[in-house]
Amino acid sequence: MGHLAFHDPLWLFALLALPLIIWLRGRRSVPVLLVPFAAAWHRPSLSSPSRWPVGLALTGLVLLVVALARPQRVEDKREVRSQGYDIMLSVDLSGSMLAEDYEKNGEPINRLQAIKPVIQAFIEQRPSDRIGVVLFSGRAYTMAPLTFDHDWLSRQLERLKLGMLENGTAIGDGLGVALTRLEQAKRATGGQRQGAFVILLTDGVNNSGALSPEQATTLAKARGIPVYTIGAGKDGYVPMPVFDANNRRIGRRMVLSDLDEAALRIISEQTGGKFFRAADTDTVEAAFKAIDRAQKIEFQSKSYLITTELFWWLAAPGLAALALAALAARPLGARAARPQTT
Helix, strand or coil: CEEEEECCCHHHHHHHHHHHHHHHHHHCCCCCCCCCCHHHHCCCCCCCCCCHHHHHHHHHHHHHHHHHCCEEEEEEECCCEEECCEEEEEEECCHHHHCCCEEECCEEECHHHHHHHHHHHHHHCCCCCEEEEEEECCCEEEEEEEECCHHHHHHHHHCCCCCCCCCCCCHHHHHHHHHHCCCCHHHEECCEECCEEEEEEECCCCCCCCCCHHHHHHHHHHCCCCEEEEEECCCCEEEEEEECCCCCEEEEEEEECCCCHHHHHHHHHHHCCCEEEECCHHHHHHHHHHHHCCCCCEEECCCEEEEEECHHHHHHHHHHHHHHHHHHHHHHHHHHHCCCCC
């Protein structure tokens, strides 16, 4: 919540002195405070008995005194302690994710349809984490950098669809790009990244990309970043939809699932993560829940103040009030000083 602050305590004494000056002015025949045209504000006018110039002058003086005290609106940002990780999700969008070996309400669904809601639930359950997403198929791309805006991130995930990227499975590139998004020196100790990990989800074997899974694993290990790997899909033959030249579904065929489980186990074991086999919807959810139970790391944020100077909001109308009072009083003074002729 914002509050008002004054830097100069003398402004209060100046305000208290104004009524005393006015009282003394009324008690003496000679003006106590001589200001150009001030005497004219208190002289009787033959044409109008109005004393509003005096009120304007006093209002202007009060505003100027308060303005000189340097009032500020202060937004107090207190020091808070929060828990959270930096997490990069690296998600396979290769054509094999079309395999319909998952079920929902008794109906077959493909692997991406089964995994998307689980990922979104995982994001919603970790409000204190910064989370980003990398997508990979034949190449790897950053869909979202690390962010606390989980609502925006969920909307981006809703837009995911298979066929967005060129075909292939670049597991090494998917992990490598995720690691580059976690390079932040402020959370590094001894050259190793603190409070971060990668979740790598794939259903295939590395067959493209510039970086091999072994090279990406070496990078993650050197930077101290655990990698949790999830192997999606069932073993053996799985149903795959068939489309015609106009991308219309015309049937299904059985294809052999080619998940490289051994490579995923090596990645997780060498980096300090864990491998999960997600053969159905229940095991996908169990994998993300197990990762969610990981120990939170506590970070301390810095406290800071945001101030807004209010000087001119008071000084400008104060000067304007004094100027109007002077203009209103000047003609009265000029008429009083003009010699009379017979």
